[in-house]
Amino acid sequence: MNLPVYMDYHATTPCDSRVLEAMLPYFSQQFGNAASQGHVFGWHAAEAVKIAREEIAGLLNADPSEIIFTSGATESINLAMKGVFEMMSGRGRHIITVSTEHRAVLDTCRHLEKLGAEISYLPVLPNGLINLDELKSAIRPDTILITVMYANNETGVLQPIHEIGKIAKDNGILFLSDATQALGKIPVNVIDIGIDLLAYSAHKLYGPKGIGALYIRRRNPRVRLIAQMDGGGQERGFRSGTLNVPGIVGFGKAASLAGAEMEENMKLISRLRDELEWALLQFDGARLNGHSRNRLPTVTNISFADTSGQHLLETLLKDIAISSGSACSSASLEPSHVLKAMGLNDESAYHAIRFSLGKYNTREEVDFVIEKVSYALKRQVLNLKN
Ligand SMILES: *Cc1c(COP(=O)(O)O)cnc(C)c1O
Numbered sequence: 064m065n066l067p068v069y070m071d072y073h074a075t076t077p078c079d080s081r082v083l084e085a086m087l088p089y090f091s092q093q094f095g096n097a098a099s100q101g102h103v104f105g106w107h108a109a110e111a112v113k114i115a116r117e118e119i120a121g122l123l124n125a126d127p128s129e130i131i132f133t134s135g136a137t138e139s140i141n142l143a144m145k146g147v148f149e150m151m152s153g154r155g156r157h158i159i160t161v162s163t164e165h166r167a168v169l170d171t172c173r174h175l176e177k178l179g180a181e182i183s184y185l186p187v188l189p190n191g192l193i194n195l196d197e198l199k200s201a202i203r204p205d206t207i208l209i210t211v212m213y214a215n216n217e218t219g220v221l222q223p224i225h226e227i228g229k230i231a232k233d234n235g236i237l238f239l240s241d242a243t244q245a246l247g248k249i250p251v252n253v254i255d256i257g258i259d260l261l262a263y264s265a266h267k268l269y270g271p272k273g274i275g276a277l278y279i280r281r282r283n284p285r286v287r288l289i290a291q292m293d294g295g296g297q298e299r300g301f302r303s304g305t306l307n308v309p310g311i312v313g314f315g316k317a318a319s320l321a322g323a324e325m326e327e328n329m330k331l332i333s334r335l336r337d338e339l340e341w342a343l344l345q346f347d348g349a350r351l352n353g354h355s356r357n358r359l360p361t362v363t364n365i366s367f368a369d370t371s372g373q374h375l376l377e378t379l380l381k382d383i384a385i386s387s388g389s390a391c392s393s394a395s396l397e398p399s400h401v402l403k404a405m406g407l408n409d410e411s412a413y414h415a416i417r418f419s420l421g422k423y424n425t426r427e428e429v430d431f432v433i434e435k436v437s438y439a440l441k442r443q444v445l446n447l448k449n
Contacts, residue, residue: 069384073244073362074311074419078313079269085316086271089309097306098297101120104149108308115315122318123242123261124252131298135275136243137167139262142277142302143239144171146288147208147260148180153204159183161193161222162404164212165241169400177211189406190354191220198230208237208352212246213261215423217401217417218353219362221249228257237286243267243275247321248329248359252279259286265310269422270317274310277301328422333360335429336420340365340432343418346440352402364402366411367440376416378439383432386417 078086099105113127120127133139148158160168160174162184172182183201185193193211209231214221222239222406231238239260242436245251246325253261263276265271277302280286292301340363343349348368355428367375376387387399397411407415418432 064073064425064431067382068424068431070420070424070428071134071384071386072269072424073219073417073419074265074370074386075272076269076421077423078271079317081320082270082313082316086309086313088139089312092346093308095308097308098295107310108306112306112308114278115311115318118235118315118319118322120278122246122251122276122322124254126281128299129253129278129281131277131279131301132306132314133275133277133302134307135266136165136241136262136264139264139275139277140165140167140170140239140241140255142291143262143279143288144168144175144208144210145291146301147237147239147286148175148178149289150287151202151207152179155203155207157181157183157203157206158208158210159185159198159201159206160210161185161187161212163187163191163215163217163220163383163401164210165243168210168212168241172331175229182315187404188330190357191215191218191352191405192354192357192402193222195223195226195230198227202230202234202236206234206236208239211240213240213242213251214248214359215353215401216244217362217399218364218405219244219359219419220353221245221357221359224258225256226390229415231259232257236317237284245320247318247325248361250325252278259284265317268317268321271310271313274307274314276314305438324422329360332422332424334422335424335426336363336418337433337438338361338426339418339429343436344439352405352407361421362417364417366407367401368411368414373416374444375436378442379435382435385419387413387415410447 093107095104097108097109116127116130120130145229187193211222211227237259240258242261244262246263259280264275290301292303297303345364352364352368398409402415
């Protein structure tokens with residue numbers, strides 16, 4: 064077993080070696096610009112991009128022409144929200160989202176508010192789910208977009224995406240979902256769900272960092288939005304800039320592996336997660352944050368009572384890579400906005416630790432983590448330092 068143990072797969076995942084292998088030729092021999100249509104270097108690059116686009120579209124049952132490559136989920140969300148707002152602000156300026164969204168959504172909302180958008184931030188129940196009646200009553204004649212994440216990065220909670228899609232469709236409102244945590248973990252099908260825009264990143268599913276995509280529905284309805292990057296007109300004009308061919312090839316490989324191996328991987332990961340969670344919840348005052356069933360199989364978010372979560376985290380971090388809340392909020396030492404929206408007080412939110420597992424975790428590592436937490440908690444009870 065290698066130390067430290069990595070249990071922060073919701074922050075990022077390592078590149079699968081098969082992904083890396085697929086990418087390598089595109090840095091050197093096959094270095095062409097996919098837009099160079101006059102010679103063989105460009106043709107090879109364009110062909111590789113075409114195949115990757117099909118693989119990525121396949122993971123969500125989309126048409127390849129509906130996939131726009133970006134630098135990641137953050138950029139995809141920015142493009143979707145700002146692009147729709149700019150396109151439709153003449154028709155309406157009201158957007159509905161949820162208080163537990165990722166910063167990429169919430170901070171984009173703040174930006175749009177400065178440009179005249181009105182945003183409704185739906186609250187969540189203590190289990191992290193939204194109340195659909197509250198969504199329905201938030202809808203106004205000038206609502207242009209509903210943005211609800213598929214799966215929460217901190218708790219894994221899955222929102223009722225199908226029902227939200229139906230409500231959006233019945234009201235003729237566009238529906239954007241941040242599916243960064245869902246892709247590769249649970250089946251996502253944009254045809255079944257009335258999703259119009261869907262954002263995600265390769266590095267959360269064993270692909271490289273710095274590459275992501277935005278799914279933009281082309282039929283029923285055909286989504287129109289204003290590009291946020293001007294230039295060479297790549298990606299059907301939605302996102303100019305030379306394509307990151309090695310990244311796209313890696314993303315494609317990661318998506319096809321994720322699709323083929325999802326069931327098997329998730330069976331193993333959920334078993335490890337359940338074992339870990341069961342053991343951790345035996346500690347006095349430990350409690351699970353978020354719905355216990357409507358969630359991803361990869362994560363457990365637990366508040367440990369009567370101890371300083373931050374201190375516990377510091378003790379554990381020597382041997383275990385984990386985080387309190389999201390990676391971004393743990394850097395700022397702010398209590399997680401997700402847990403606070405679920406009704407936790409500052410103290411319980413501070414005391415929460417997110418263990419997120421992935422396909423390279425082992426039972427040995429799970430046992431090690433349980434032992435370390437037990438040891439750290441005992442020392443805390445005795446008020447010992449280090
Ligand atoms: C990681 C993550 C993002 C941001 O992805 P980037 O690759 O950093 O752009 C957005 N939303 C969720 C839910 C995430 O987990």
